[in-house]
Amino acid sequence: MLQVDINKRLFHFELEAKFVLQSQIMVLVGKSGSGKTSLLNCIAGIIQPDSGNILLNEQTFFSSAGSLPIQRRKIGYLFQDYALFPHMTVGKNIIYGMKDEKLTRRLMKELQIEHLEEYYPHEISGGEKQRVALVRALATEPRLLMLDEPFAALDDDTRDLAHQQLLELHTQWKIPIILVTHSKREAEKLGDVIYTMEDGKLVI
Numbered sequence: 001m002l003q004v005d006i007n008k009r010l011f012h013f014e015l016e017a018k019f020v021l022q023s024q025i026m027v028l029v030g031k032s033g034s035g036k037t038s039l040l041n042c043i044a045g046i047i048q049p050d051s052g053n054i055l056l057n058e059q060t061f062f063s064s065a066g067s068l069p070i071q072r073r074k075i076g077y078l079f080q081d082y083a084l085f086p087h088m089t090v091g092k093n094i095i096y097g098m099k100d101e102k103l104t105r106r107l108m109k110e111l112q113i114e115h116l117e118e119y120y121p122h123e124i125s126g127g128e129k130q131r132v133a134l135v136r137a138l139a140t141e142p143r144l145l146m147l148d149e150p151f152a153a154l155d156d157d158t159r160d161l162a163h164q165q166l167l168e169l170h171t172q173w174k175i176p177i178i179l180v181t182h183s184k185r186e187a188e189k190l191g192d193v194i195y196t197m198e199d200g201k202l203v204i
């Protein structure tokens with residue numbers, strides 16, 4: 001269970017987010033610049049809230065007493081710009097933090113990136129990078145998964161495939177997932193709960 005109750009002053013408005021997420025898929029929609037990525041970054045520990053609390057399964061990520069370092073939060077985070085390590089091949093990117101090789105191989109096969117293993121990020125397409133980043137985030141078998149527009153660069157068929165895999169893994173792992181998207185169709189298909197971010201405020 002993820003519990004978030006935070007405030008963070010951003011450049012143009014204050015981010016205020018309060019929600020509890022059980023093992024569900026929460027979809028976050030909202031205009032560009034409304035604060036969606038900033039919320040994920042607070043949960044990940046990349047930026048620090050000004051006040052409040054963040055807890056995952058009773059473990060405190062952030063409180064007035066301090067902040068748990070990013071690497072100890074054990075979350076999977078697919079960044080909007082994929083953030084693959086540029087100096088590592090696709091294969092090396094994926095095994096970084098990998099838990100189970102069999103699962104990882106299966107995901108690589110299903111998302112059709114097996115043949116890219118020896119390539120570097122600058123040698124593959126945007127959609128391919130996105131699939132590599134998705135497999136990398138899943139391969140860590142995280143306790144919380146956060147995906148910032150993970151399917152935007154995929155064609156319709158590949159996107160449907162990726163949706164299917166995410167839903168299957170979610171059924172299997174039963175972890176909270178936060179997914180940011182600009183697609184209404186995707187939000188309705190994947191979200192157990194849908195929140196809209198408006199100028200830093202969460203509206204259900």
Ligand SMILES: Nc1ncnc2c1ncn2[C@@H]1O[C@H](COP(=O)(O)OP(=O)(O)OP(=O)(O)O)[C@@H](O)[C@H]1O
Pocket residue numbers: 009010011012030031032033034035036037038039047080197
């Ligand atoms: N570290 C920071 N400190 C203060 N303000 C920030 C910080 N990072 C981002 N912002 C500001 O917060 C606002 C929200 O940005 P954010 O990236 O969270 O929006 P978003 O909803 O994810 O947008 P998009 O859909 O375009 O990705 C922007 O005005 C941005 O300039």
